[in-house]
Amino acid sequence: MVLGDDGVHDGAGGKLHALDAEVTRCRACPRLVAWREEVGRVKRAAFADEEYWARPVPGFGPEDARLLVLGLAPAAHGGNRTGRMFTGDRAGDVLFRALYDIGLASAPLPRAADDGLRLHGTRLTSPVHCAPPANKPTPQERDTCRHWLVEELTLLRPTVRAVVVLGAFGWQAALPAFAAAGWEVPRPRPAFGHGARVRLPARDGGAPLDVFGCYHVSQRNTFTGRLTPEMLRGVLREASREAGVRAG
Numbered sequence: 699m700v701l702g703d704d705g706v707h708d709g710a711g712g713k714l715h716a717l718d719a720e721v722t723r724c725r726a727c728p729r730l731v732a733w734r735e736e737v738g739r740v741k742r743a744a745f746a747d748e749e750y751w752a753r754p755v756p757g758f759g760p761e762d763a764r765l766l767v768l769g770l771a772p773a774a775h776g777g778n779r780t781g782r783m784f785t786g787d788r789a790g791d792v793l794f795r796a797l798y799d800i801g802l803a804s805a806p807l808p809r810a811a812d813d814g815l816r817l818h819g820t821r822l823t824s825p826v827h828c829a830p831p832a833n834k835p836t837p838q839e840r841d842t843c844r845h846w847l848v849e850e851l852t853l854l855r856p857t858v859r860a861v862v863v864l865g866a867f868g869w870q871a872a873l874p875a876f877a878a879a880g881w882e883v884p885r886p887r888p889a890f891g892h893g894a895r896v897r898l899p900a901r902d903g904g905a906p907l908d909v910f911g912c913y914h915v916s917q918r919n920t921f922t923g924r925l926t927p928e929m930l931r932g933v934l935r936e937a938s939r940e941a942g943v944r945a946g
């Protein structure tokens with residue numbers, strides 16, 4: 699595997715790259731397969747002349763990321779349209795702006811999967827890879843999709859040191875995946891909150907994982923001021939510092 703300056707794989711031989719490709723072919727959840735494809739056929743009027751991705755959306759970012767940012771699932775007309783995490787909707791715009799502001803993204807506004815935007819030491823992913831109706835996967839769909847995140851975390855273990863989890867649903871979905879990938883999750887499980895922080899030791903004596911809670915970048919939170927750009931930058935900055943990410 700050949701890594702560029704910002705850690706983006708230049709070759710196609712990386713295991714994470716292969717996993718990303720495999721995710722896009724998954725059809726394990728009948729309800730979500732039907733929904734993502736219907737959204738891609740019907741489309742939103744503003745995107746009527748676009749070809750929707752309408753498949754599972756893989757993680758985005760370098761194979762040697764030290765920081766992971768986790769949402770819950772792609773948006774119907776965002777990631778499900780463009781094929782890239784947090785790309786194509788307002789929530790994603792807020793997140794990329796914050797990543798750019800603190801030096802973790804090469805551009806402030808994502809346009810499309812082929813816009814050339816790069817992340818520095820940071821990877822975006824989600825516990826559920828298909829857009830769900832009303833943004834709510836069922837518990838069964840969440841559990842069915844978990845193995846993809848576990849495999850992604852397992853491949854990232856040599857480098858990943860911190861995770862920012864956006865929102866309580868993502869937090870609940872991610873903790874079992876952290877446990878399955880080799881970190882100890884305390885019982886009772888740590889509660890989600892904006893600014894919550896928990897260090898998970900590795901069961902094999904390897905590097906611990908620092909998990910940070912952050913309100914989701916949904917419009918409901920950002921329009922109402924529940925999550926301000928300053929709050930978002932604050933959590934991302936602290937997590938990236940803890941992870942030892944070298945900003946671009």
Ligand code: SF4
Binds near residue numbers: 730731754827
């Ligand atoms: S949500 Fe996950 S497990 Fe279900 S079809 Fe999509 S990628 Fe596959």
